[in-house]
Amino acid sequence: MIFAGVSCAILVTMVLAIARAIKGPTVYDRLLAVNMFGTKTALLLAVIAFLFGRADFLDLALAYALINLVGVLAVLEFFQNRIDANGDASGD
Amino acid sequence: MIEGLHLFVDIVSWILLIIGSICVLIGGIGVLRMPDFYSRLHAASLTDTMATLALLSGMILQAGFSLAAAKLFAIMLFLLLTGPTATYALANSALLSGYKPKTDVLEKKVS
Protein backbone atom coordinates (compact mmCIF):
# COMPACT_ATOMS: atom_id res chain seq x y z
CA MET A 1 0.00 0.00 0.00
CA ILE A 2 2.67 2.45 1.02
CA PHE A 3 4.86 1.23 -1.82
CA ALA A 4 2.08 1.97 -4.27
CA GLY A 5 1.98 5.55 -3.01
CA VAL A 6 5.75 5.88 -3.22
CA SER A 7 5.82 4.59 -6.79
CA CYS A 8 3.05 7.01 -7.76
CA ALA A 9 5.10 9.88 -6.34
CA ILE A 10 8.14 8.79 -8.32
CA LEU A 11 6.07 8.40 -11.49
CA VAL A 12 4.69 11.93 -11.11
CA THR A 13 8.24 13.23 -10.74
CA MET A 14 9.21 11.41 -13.91
CA VAL A 15 6.39 13.15 -15.76
CA LEU A 16 7.71 16.48 -14.49
CA ALA A 17 11.20 15.55 -15.64
CA ILE A 18 9.93 14.75 -19.13
CA ALA A 19 8.14 18.09 -19.18
CA ARG A 20 11.43 19.81 -18.41
CA ALA A 21 13.21 17.75 -21.06
CA ILE A 22 10.73 18.82 -23.70
CA LYS A 23 10.48 22.42 -22.57
CA GLY A 24 14.04 23.26 -21.49
CA PRO A 25 15.37 26.21 -23.37
CA THR A 26 19.01 25.22 -23.11
CA VAL A 27 20.62 21.87 -23.71
CA TYR A 28 21.81 21.69 -20.13
CA ASP A 29 18.22 21.74 -18.93
CA ARG A 30 17.47 18.73 -21.07
CA LEU A 31 20.57 16.95 -19.86
CA LEU A 32 19.54 17.68 -16.30
CA ALA A 33 16.14 16.20 -16.98
CA VAL A 34 17.65 13.04 -18.48
CA ASN A 35 19.98 12.57 -15.51
CA MET A 36 17.13 13.05 -13.07
CA PHE A 37 14.96 10.64 -15.04
CA GLY A 38 17.73 8.07 -14.83
CA THR A 39 18.11 8.23 -11.08
CA LYS A 40 14.35 8.14 -10.62
CA THR A 41 14.27 5.05 -12.82
CA ALA A 42 16.76 3.32 -10.56
CA LEU A 43 14.67 4.26 -7.50
CA LEU A 44 11.44 3.18 -9.18
CA LEU A 45 12.93 -0.17 -10.14
CA ALA A 46 13.99 -0.75 -6.54
CA VAL A 47 10.53 0.20 -5.23
CA ILE A 48 8.69 -1.98 -7.75
CA ALA A 49 11.01 -4.91 -7.02
CA PHE A 50 9.95 -4.56 -3.39
CA LEU A 51 6.32 -4.07 -4.33
CA PHE A 52 6.14 -7.26 -6.33
CA GLY A 53 8.17 -9.13 -3.76
CA ARG A 54 10.92 -10.18 -6.19
CA ALA A 55 14.11 -9.32 -4.39
CA ASP A 56 16.37 -10.72 -7.10
CA PHE A 57 15.25 -7.97 -9.46
CA LEU A 58 17.26 -5.43 -7.51
CA ASP A 59 20.18 -6.15 -9.82
CA LEU A 60 18.54 -4.02 -12.47
CA ALA A 61 18.39 -0.98 -10.23
CA LEU A 62 22.06 -1.44 -9.40
CA ALA A 63 23.00 -1.75 -13.07
CA TYR A 64 21.05 1.33 -13.85
CA ALA A 65 22.58 3.39 -11.08
CA LEU A 66 26.02 2.60 -12.48
CA ILE A 67 25.21 3.21 -16.13
CA ASN A 68 23.39 6.51 -15.71
CA LEU A 69 26.57 8.35 -14.85
CA VAL A 70 28.37 7.15 -17.96
CA GLY A 71 25.59 8.41 -20.21
CA VAL A 72 25.62 11.88 -18.67
CA LEU A 73 29.42 12.16 -18.75
CA ALA A 74 29.47 11.05 -22.39
CA VAL A 75 26.99 13.74 -23.37
CA LEU A 76 28.98 16.36 -21.50
CA GLU A 77 32.18 15.25 -23.19
CA PHE A 78 30.50 15.46 -26.58
CA PHE A 79 29.21 18.89 -25.83
CA GLN A 80 32.53 20.12 -24.54
CA ASN A 81 34.23 18.91 -27.71
CA ARG A 82 31.69 20.70 -29.84
CA ILE A 83 32.31 23.91 -27.97
CA ASP A 84 36.06 23.50 -28.34
CA ALA A 85 35.71 22.88 -32.04
CA ASN A 86 33.07 25.47 -32.87
CA GLY A 87 33.78 28.02 -30.21
CA ASP A 88 30.17 28.39 -29.13
CA ALA A 89 27.33 26.48 -27.58
CA SER A 90 25.20 26.26 -30.65
CA GLY A 91 22.83 23.44 -29.84
CA ASP A 92 19.53 24.11 -28.24
CA MET B 1 8.74 -6.60 23.42
CA ILE B 2 9.68 -8.04 20.05
CA GLU B 3 6.26 -7.08 18.74
CA GLY B 4 6.85 -3.53 19.85
CA LEU B 5 10.22 -3.51 18.16
CA HIS B 6 8.70 -4.69 14.87
CA LEU B 7 6.02 -2.04 15.12
CA PHE B 8 8.60 0.63 15.87
CA VAL B 9 10.74 -0.38 12.88
CA ASP B 10 7.64 -0.43 10.68
CA ILE B 11 6.58 3.04 11.75
CA VAL B 12 10.08 4.47 11.28
CA SER B 13 10.35 2.96 7.81
CA TRP B 14 6.90 4.29 6.84
CA ILE B 15 7.89 7.76 8.01
CA LEU B 16 11.11 7.56 5.98
CA LEU B 17 9.22 6.42 2.88
CA ILE B 18 6.74 9.27 3.22
CA ILE B 19 9.55 11.78 3.67
CA GLY B 20 11.25 10.35 0.61
CA SER B 21 8.12 10.68 -1.54
CA ILE B 22 7.59 14.26 -0.41
CA CYS B 23 11.21 15.11 -1.27
CA VAL B 24 10.89 13.57 -4.71
CA LEU B 25 7.73 15.54 -5.43
CA ILE B 26 9.18 18.81 -4.16
CA GLY B 27 12.30 18.33 -6.26
CA GLY B 28 10.25 17.52 -9.33
CA ILE B 29 8.07 20.61 -8.94
CA GLY B 30 11.20 22.67 -8.37
CA VAL B 31 12.75 21.47 -11.61
CA LEU B 32 9.69 22.60 -13.47
CA ARG B 33 9.14 25.96 -11.86
CA MET B 34 12.53 27.42 -11.05
CA PRO B 35 13.58 30.30 -13.31
CA ASP B 36 17.20 29.48 -13.98
CA PHE B 37 19.30 26.44 -14.89
CA TYR B 38 21.37 26.51 -11.72
CA SER B 39 18.35 26.64 -9.43
CA ARG B 40 16.80 23.78 -11.35
CA LEU B 41 20.04 21.86 -10.91
CA HIS B 42 19.81 22.45 -7.19
CA ALA B 43 16.22 21.21 -7.12
CA ALA B 44 17.13 18.08 -9.07
CA SER B 45 20.00 17.32 -6.74
CA LEU B 46 17.49 17.31 -3.90
CA THR B 47 15.82 14.31 -5.53
CA ASP B 48 19.16 12.65 -6.15
CA THR B 49 20.41 12.71 -2.59
CA MET B 50 17.65 13.27 -0.05
CA ALA B 51 15.05 11.11 -1.72
CA THR B 52 17.58 8.32 -2.31
CA LEU B 53 18.63 8.34 1.34
CA ALA B 54 15.11 8.42 2.73
CA LEU B 55 13.47 5.94 0.35
CA LEU B 56 16.23 3.37 0.36
CA SER B 57 16.73 3.57 4.14
CA GLY B 58 13.02 3.01 4.56
CA MET B 59 13.18 -0.02 2.31
CA ILE B 60 16.26 -1.40 4.07
CA LEU B 61 14.42 -1.19 7.39
CA GLN B 62 11.50 -3.06 5.86
CA ALA B 63 13.74 -5.75 4.43
CA GLY B 64 15.48 -6.69 7.65
CA PHE B 65 18.74 -8.63 7.55
CA SER B 66 18.80 -10.24 4.14
CA LEU B 67 20.48 -10.21 0.76
CA ALA B 68 17.90 -7.70 -0.44
CA ALA B 69 19.03 -5.25 2.24
CA ALA B 70 22.65 -5.62 1.14
CA LYS B 71 21.70 -4.97 -2.48
CA LEU B 72 19.66 -1.94 -1.48
CA PHE B 73 22.61 -0.64 0.50
CA ALA B 74 24.84 -1.04 -2.56
CA ILE B 75 22.28 0.80 -4.71
CA MET B 76 22.14 3.62 -2.17
CA LEU B 77 25.91 3.83 -2.06
CA PHE B 78 26.29 4.05 -5.82
CA LEU B 79 23.45 6.52 -6.28
CA LEU B 80 24.89 8.76 -3.57
CA LEU B 81 28.30 8.51 -5.20
CA THR B 82 27.24 9.23 -8.76
CA GLY B 83 24.45 11.75 -8.21
CA PRO B 84 26.52 14.65 -6.91
CA THR B 85 29.23 13.87 -9.45
CA ALA B 86 26.78 14.28 -12.30
CA THR B 87 25.49 17.50 -10.73
CA TYR B 88 29.03 18.85 -10.43
CA ALA B 89 29.91 17.88 -14.00
CA LEU B 90 26.74 19.54 -15.34
CA ALA B 91 27.28 22.74 -13.38
CA ASN B 92 30.93 22.92 -14.32
CA SER B 93 30.24 22.33 -17.97
CA ALA B 94 27.48 24.95 -18.05
CA LEU B 95 29.65 27.51 -16.29
CA LEU B 96 32.60 26.86 -18.61
CA SER B 97 30.44 27.35 -21.67
CA GLY B 98 29.27 30.72 -20.52
CA TYR B 99 25.90 30.38 -18.83
CA LYS B 100 25.89 32.81 -15.97
CA PRO B 101 23.45 32.36 -13.09
CA LYS B 102 20.55 34.75 -13.32
CA THR B 103 20.80 37.11 -10.38
CA ASP B 104 18.26 39.75 -11.24
CA VAL B 105 15.03 37.85 -10.71
CA LEU B 106 14.70 38.71 -7.04
CA GLU B 107 15.61 42.33 -7.63
CA LYS B 108 12.86 42.65 -10.20
CA LYS B 109 10.32 41.34 -7.72
CA VAL B 110 11.45 43.64 -4.95
CA SER B 111 11.50 46.88 -6.87
Add this chain to the structure above:
Amino acid sequence: MTIIFAIFLLTMLVITAVAIVQSSNLFVSVMLTSIFSLLMSINFFVLDAADVALTEAAVGAGITTVIFLSALALTATQEKPNSSGRGIALVVVGLTASLIIYATFDKPRLGDPNAPVHQHVAPYYLDNTMEQMGFPNVVTAVLSSYRGYDTLGEVFVVFAACIGVLFILDARTGTGPMYVARQMTGLRHHLIPQVVARILVPFIVLFGLYVQFHGEYGPGGGFQAGAIIATAFILYALIEGEQAALRAVPRSAQLGLVICGALLFGMVGVLCMIMGGEFLDYSVLMENPVTARQIGIIVIEAGVGMAVCGAMLSIFHAFAARSAGDTHETV
Protein backbone atom coordinates in the same frame (compact mmCIF):
# COMPACT_ATOMS: atom_id res chain seq x y z
CA MET C 1 -1.70 -1.25 -9.41
CA THR C 2 -0.41 -2.48 -12.75
CA ILE C 3 -3.11 -0.40 -14.42
CA ILE C 4 -1.76 2.78 -12.84
CA PHE C 5 1.75 1.92 -13.93
CA ALA C 6 0.56 1.15 -17.42
CA ILE C 7 -1.34 4.42 -17.73
CA PHE C 8 1.57 6.53 -16.57
CA LEU C 9 4.26 4.72 -18.51
CA LEU C 10 2.41 4.37 -21.79
CA THR C 11 1.26 7.99 -21.73
CA MET C 12 4.82 9.13 -21.12
CA LEU C 13 5.95 6.91 -23.99
CA VAL C 14 3.51 8.53 -26.38
CA ILE C 15 4.47 12.04 -25.26
CA THR C 16 8.17 11.29 -25.59
CA ALA C 17 7.70 9.72 -29.02
CA VAL C 18 5.79 12.73 -30.29
CA ALA C 19 8.47 15.03 -28.90
CA ILE C 20 11.23 13.01 -30.57
CA VAL C 21 9.56 13.26 -33.94
CA GLN C 22 8.61 16.92 -33.59
CA SER C 23 12.02 18.22 -32.62
CA SER C 24 14.22 19.29 -35.48
CA ASN C 25 17.36 19.41 -33.40
CA LEU C 26 18.83 15.91 -33.48
CA PHE C 27 20.69 16.35 -30.22
CA VAL C 28 17.39 16.86 -28.40
CA SER C 29 16.02 13.79 -30.14
CA VAL C 30 18.94 11.70 -28.90
CA MET C 31 18.36 12.79 -25.32
CA LEU C 32 14.68 12.01 -25.59
CA THR C 33 15.53 8.63 -27.11
CA SER C 34 17.51 7.87 -23.99
CA ILE C 35 14.42 8.66 -21.92
CA PHE C 36 12.36 6.46 -24.23
CA SER C 37 14.73 3.53 -23.65
CA LEU C 38 14.40 3.99 -19.91
CA LEU C 39 10.63 4.03 -20.14
CA MET C 40 10.64 0.84 -22.16
CA SER C 41 12.95 -0.73 -19.59
CA ILE C 42 10.49 0.06 -16.81
CA ASN C 43 7.67 -1.28 -18.97
CA PHE C 44 9.44 -4.58 -19.42
CA PHE C 45 10.12 -4.70 -15.71
CA VAL C 46 6.48 -4.15 -14.83
CA LEU C 47 5.58 -6.94 -17.26
CA ASP C 48 7.94 -9.20 -15.26
CA ALA C 49 10.51 -9.61 -18.04
CA ALA C 50 13.63 -8.85 -16.04
CA ASP C 51 16.26 -10.08 -18.52
CA VAL C 52 14.88 -7.91 -21.28
CA ALA C 53 14.62 -4.93 -18.94
CA LEU C 54 18.26 -5.30 -17.93
CA THR C 55 19.38 -5.54 -21.55
CA GLU C 56 17.30 -2.52 -22.55
CA ALA C 57 18.68 -0.47 -19.67
CA ALA C 58 22.29 -1.46 -20.22
CA VAL C 59 22.30 -1.19 -24.00
CA GLY C 60 19.64 1.38 -24.76
CA ALA C 61 20.28 4.00 -22.17
CA GLY C 62 24.02 3.67 -21.84
CA ILE C 63 25.75 2.61 -25.00
CA THR C 64 23.23 3.62 -27.64
CA THR C 65 23.20 7.21 -26.39
CA VAL C 66 26.99 7.36 -26.54
CA ILE C 67 27.10 5.94 -30.06
CA PHE C 68 24.33 8.22 -31.32
CA LEU C 69 26.21 11.20 -29.96
CA SER C 70 29.43 10.09 -31.57
CA ALA C 71 27.60 9.76 -34.88
CA LEU C 72 26.11 13.23 -34.38
CA ALA C 73 29.59 14.59 -33.86
CA LEU C 74 30.48 13.42 -37.35
CA THR C 75 27.34 14.72 -39.04
CA ALA C 76 25.04 17.65 -38.62
CA THR C 77 22.87 18.39 -35.64
CA GLN C 78 19.92 19.90 -37.44
CA GLU C 79 17.49 17.79 -39.32
CA LYS C 80 17.37 18.47 -43.05
CA PRO C 81 14.06 20.07 -43.99
CA ASN C 82 11.91 17.65 -45.90
CA SER C 83 8.41 18.64 -46.81
CA SER C 84 7.49 16.45 -49.76
CA GLY C 85 5.43 13.30 -49.55
CA ARG C 86 4.15 13.90 -46.06
CA GLY C 87 0.49 13.69 -47.02
CA ILE C 88 0.86 10.27 -48.60
CA ALA C 89 2.93 9.04 -45.64
CA LEU C 90 0.26 10.22 -43.22
CA VAL C 91 -2.49 8.38 -45.09
CA VAL C 92 -0.51 5.15 -45.35
CA VAL C 93 0.51 5.19 -41.71
CA GLY C 94 -3.00 6.06 -40.59
CA LEU C 95 -4.48 3.20 -42.59
CA THR C 96 -1.97 0.67 -41.32
CA ALA C 97 -2.38 1.83 -37.73
CA SER C 98 -6.17 1.52 -37.87
CA LEU C 99 -5.87 -1.97 -39.33
CA ILE C 100 -3.51 -3.02 -36.56
CA ILE C 101 -5.73 -1.51 -33.86
CA TYR C 102 -8.72 -3.31 -35.35
CA ALA C 103 -6.76 -6.56 -35.26
CA THR C 104 -6.03 -6.17 -31.57
CA PHE C 105 -9.72 -6.45 -30.72
CA ASP C 106 -9.44 -10.20 -31.19
CA LYS C 107 -6.21 -10.56 -29.29
CA PRO C 108 -6.31 -12.57 -26.04
CA ARG C 109 -5.71 -10.61 -22.85
CA LEU C 110 -2.06 -9.87 -22.16
CA GLY C 111 -0.56 -12.65 -20.09
CA ASP C 112 -3.55 -14.95 -20.42
CA PRO C 113 -2.30 -18.46 -19.68
CA ASN C 114 -4.81 -20.01 -22.06
CA ALA C 115 -3.68 -17.98 -25.04
CA PRO C 116 -2.60 -20.11 -28.01
CA VAL C 117 0.91 -18.69 -27.93
CA HIS C 118 1.43 -20.16 -24.47
CA GLN C 119 0.28 -23.64 -25.37
CA HIS C 120 2.86 -24.98 -27.76
CA VAL C 121 6.41 -25.20 -26.42
CA ALA C 122 6.16 -22.85 -23.45
CA PRO C 123 4.72 -25.45 -21.02
CA TYR C 124 7.45 -27.88 -22.08
CA TYR C 125 10.18 -25.34 -21.33
CA LEU C 126 8.62 -24.32 -18.03
CA ASP C 127 8.20 -27.91 -16.86
CA ASN C 128 11.49 -29.32 -17.98
CA THR C 129 14.03 -26.59 -17.36
CA MET C 130 14.71 -27.46 -13.73
CA GLU C 131 15.23 -31.15 -14.30
CA GLN C 132 17.08 -30.93 -17.59
CA MET C 133 19.27 -27.95 -16.86
CA GLY C 134 19.42 -27.77 -13.09
CA PHE C 135 18.90 -24.03 -12.70
CA PRO C 136 15.78 -21.95 -12.34
CA ASN C 137 16.10 -19.16 -14.90
CA VAL C 138 13.98 -20.33 -17.82
CA VAL C 139 14.95 -17.38 -20.00
CA THR C 140 18.62 -18.34 -19.96
CA ALA C 141 17.73 -21.98 -20.60
CA VAL C 142 15.61 -21.09 -23.63
CA LEU C 143 18.15 -18.57 -24.93
CA SER C 144 21.23 -20.71 -24.59
CA SER C 145 20.06 -24.24 -24.96
CA TYR C 146 16.57 -24.81 -26.27
CA ARG C 147 16.98 -22.02 -28.84
CA GLY C 148 20.73 -22.01 -29.08
CA TYR C 149 20.80 -21.62 -32.87
CA ASP C 150 19.04 -18.28 -32.61
CA THR C 151 21.60 -17.04 -30.13
CA LEU C 152 24.41 -18.23 -32.40
CA GLY C 153 22.83 -16.20 -35.17
CA GLU C 154 22.60 -13.17 -32.88
CA VAL C 155 26.27 -13.37 -32.00
CA PHE C 156 27.18 -13.48 -35.65
CA VAL C 157 24.89 -10.54 -36.34
CA VAL C 158 26.74 -8.54 -33.64
CA PHE C 159 30.01 -9.58 -35.24
CA ALA C 160 28.83 -8.52 -38.69
CA ALA C 161 27.54 -5.20 -37.38
CA CYS C 162 30.90 -4.50 -35.74
CA ILE C 163 32.76 -5.25 -38.96
CA GLY C 164 30.30 -3.16 -40.96
CA VAL C 165 30.74 -0.13 -38.72
CA LEU C 166 34.51 -0.48 -38.77
CA PHE C 167 34.47 -0.54 -42.55
CA ILE C 168 32.22 2.49 -42.82
CA LEU C 169 34.31 4.50 -40.41
CA ASP C 170 37.47 3.43 -42.19
CA ALA C 171 39.12 2.56 -38.92
CA ARG C 172 42.69 1.67 -39.50
CA THR C 173 45.13 0.40 -36.94
CA GLY C 174 47.72 2.91 -38.02
CA THR C 175 49.79 5.25 -35.95
CA GLY C 176 50.04 7.85 -38.67
CA PRO C 177 49.93 11.56 -38.07
CA MET C 178 46.14 11.66 -38.30
CA TYR C 179 45.94 9.67 -35.11
CA VAL C 180 48.14 11.85 -32.99
CA ALA C 181 44.81 12.57 -31.49
CA ARG C 182 43.98 15.69 -29.64
CA GLN C 183 43.74 14.69 -26.01
CA MET C 184 40.16 14.64 -24.97
CA THR C 185 40.48 17.53 -22.63
CA GLY C 186 36.81 17.77 -21.85
CA LEU C 187 36.64 16.00 -18.55
CA ARG C 188 40.18 14.95 -17.85
CA HIS C 189 41.14 18.00 -15.92
CA HIS C 190 38.15 17.95 -13.63
CA LEU C 191 39.16 16.35 -10.42
CA ILE C 192 35.86 15.17 -9.02
CA PRO C 193 34.62 13.11 -11.98
CA GLN C 194 38.10 11.68 -12.33
CA VAL C 195 38.24 10.49 -8.73
CA VAL C 196 34.74 9.10 -8.78
CA ALA C 197 35.27 7.33 -12.08
CA ARG C 198 38.46 5.72 -10.83
CA ILE C 199 36.52 4.33 -7.89
CA LEU C 200 33.62 3.20 -10.05
CA VAL C 201 35.34 1.46 -12.96
CA PRO C 202 36.43 -1.68 -11.07
CA PHE C 203 33.02 -1.99 -9.46
CA ILE C 204 31.24 -1.77 -12.77
CA VAL C 205 33.50 -4.45 -14.22
CA LEU C 206 32.90 -6.61 -11.14
CA PHE C 207 29.16 -6.13 -11.44
CA GLY C 208 29.34 -7.04 -15.11
CA LEU C 209 31.12 -10.27 -14.27
CA TYR C 210 28.52 -10.97 -11.58
CA VAL C 211 25.72 -10.51 -14.10
CA GLN C 212 27.54 -12.78 -16.54
CA PHE C 213 27.96 -15.69 -14.20
CA HIS C 214 24.76 -15.23 -12.27
CA GLY C 215 22.67 -15.31 -15.42
CA GLU C 216 21.44 -18.80 -14.71
CA TYR C 217 19.90 -17.95 -11.37
CA GLY C 218 18.66 -14.42 -11.84
CA PRO C 219 18.30 -11.86 -14.56
CA GLY C 220 21.48 -11.66 -16.53
CA GLY C 221 23.50 -13.41 -19.16
CA GLY C 222 26.04 -12.65 -21.81
CA PHE C 223 24.45 -9.70 -23.62
CA GLN C 224 23.84 -7.65 -20.52
CA ALA C 225 27.25 -8.44 -19.07
CA GLY C 226 29.03 -7.48 -22.28
CA ALA C 227 27.21 -4.16 -22.40
CA ILE C 228 27.96 -3.39 -18.74
CA ILE C 229 31.67 -4.21 -19.01
CA ALA C 230 31.91 -2.15 -22.21
CA THR C 231 30.29 0.73 -20.33
CA ALA C 232 33.03 0.50 -17.71
CA PHE C 233 35.74 0.78 -20.34
CA ILE C 234 33.93 3.62 -22.08
CA LEU C 235 33.82 5.47 -18.75
CA TYR C 236 37.56 4.97 -18.46
CA ALA C 237 38.06 6.31 -21.97
CA LEU C 238 35.89 9.36 -21.29
CA ILE C 239 37.75 10.27 -18.13
CA GLU C 240 41.35 9.39 -18.84
CA GLY C 241 41.42 10.20 -22.52
CA GLU C 242 41.46 7.99 -25.52
CA GLN C 243 45.19 7.27 -25.57
CA ALA C 244 45.12 5.85 -22.07
CA ALA C 245 42.10 3.75 -22.95
CA LEU C 246 43.82 2.40 -26.04
CA ARG C 247 46.81 1.48 -23.91
CA ALA C 248 44.50 -0.35 -21.52
CA VAL C 249 42.53 -2.27 -24.17
CA PRO C 250 44.37 -1.97 -27.47
CA ARG C 251 42.74 -2.29 -30.84
CA SER C 252 43.98 -5.87 -31.26
CA ALA C 253 42.43 -6.86 -27.94
CA GLN C 254 39.07 -5.35 -28.89
CA LEU C 255 38.93 -7.16 -32.20
CA GLY C 256 40.30 -10.28 -30.57
CA LEU C 257 37.44 -10.27 -28.09
CA VAL C 258 34.84 -10.07 -30.84
CA ILE C 259 36.42 -12.79 -32.93
CA CYS C 260 37.14 -15.13 -30.05
CA GLY C 261 33.65 -14.73 -28.68
CA ALA C 262 32.00 -15.70 -31.93
CA LEU C 263 34.47 -18.49 -32.53
CA LEU C 264 34.01 -19.87 -29.04
CA PHE C 265 30.32 -20.21 -29.54
CA GLY C 266 30.80 -21.97 -32.88
CA MET C 267 33.53 -24.23 -31.55
CA VAL C 268 31.33 -25.46 -28.71
CA GLY C 269 28.78 -26.55 -31.31
CA VAL C 270 31.41 -28.29 -33.39
CA LEU C 271 32.82 -29.95 -30.29
CA CYS C 272 29.39 -31.33 -29.54
CA MET C 273 29.28 -32.79 -33.02
CA ILE C 274 32.74 -34.32 -32.60
CA MET C 275 31.71 -35.94 -29.33
CA GLY C 276 28.82 -37.66 -31.03
CA GLY C 277 25.78 -35.48 -30.60
CA GLU C 278 24.20 -32.90 -32.85
CA PHE C 279 25.37 -29.33 -33.33
CA LEU C 280 24.92 -27.44 -30.04
CA ASP C 281 23.61 -30.49 -28.19
CA TYR C 282 25.51 -29.97 -24.96
CA SER C 283 24.42 -33.17 -23.25
CA VAL C 284 27.20 -35.19 -24.90
CA LEU C 285 30.01 -33.10 -23.50
CA MET C 286 30.23 -34.97 -20.22
CA GLU C 287 28.80 -38.11 -18.66
CA ASN C 288 26.12 -36.35 -16.64
CA PRO C 289 23.89 -34.53 -19.16
CA VAL C 290 22.67 -31.93 -16.66
CA THR C 291 26.21 -30.89 -15.74
CA ALA C 292 27.19 -31.03 -19.39
CA ARG C 293 24.41 -28.64 -20.33
CA GLN C 294 25.42 -26.25 -17.56
CA ILE C 295 29.04 -26.30 -18.72
CA GLY C 296 27.97 -25.73 -22.29
CA ILE C 297 25.76 -22.81 -21.31
CA ILE C 298 28.49 -21.16 -19.22
CA VAL C 299 30.96 -21.39 -22.08
CA ILE C 300 28.66 -19.99 -24.73
CA GLU C 301 27.45 -17.21 -22.46
CA ALA C 302 31.11 -16.28 -22.00
CA GLY C 303 31.45 -16.26 -25.76
CA VAL C 304 28.41 -14.01 -26.14
CA GLY C 305 29.67 -11.63 -23.44
CA MET C 306 33.09 -11.36 -25.05
CA ALA C 307 31.66 -10.73 -28.48
CA VAL C 308 29.27 -8.02 -27.31
CA CYS C 309 31.90 -6.27 -25.17
CA GLY C 310 34.48 -6.29 -27.94
CA ALA C 311 31.98 -5.07 -30.53
CA MET C 312 30.84 -2.13 -28.43
CA LEU C 313 34.38 -1.11 -27.57
CA SER C 314 35.52 -1.33 -31.19
CA ILE C 315 32.62 0.77 -32.39
CA PHE C 316 33.15 3.38 -29.69
CA HIS C 317 36.85 3.69 -30.36
CA ALA C 318 36.29 3.81 -34.11
CA PHE C 319 33.94 6.76 -33.67
CA ALA C 320 36.27 8.48 -31.23
CA ALA C 321 39.30 8.09 -33.45
CA ARG C 322 37.35 9.35 -36.44
CA SER C 323 36.10 12.46 -34.71
CA ALA C 324 39.54 13.18 -33.29
CA GLY C 325 41.00 12.75 -36.74
CA ASP C 326 38.49 15.11 -38.28
CA THR C 327 39.66 18.05 -36.22
CA HIS C 328 43.12 17.55 -37.60
CA GLU C 329 41.87 17.25 -41.13
CA THR C 330 44.76 19.02 -42.74
CA VAL C 331 47.37 16.62 -41.40
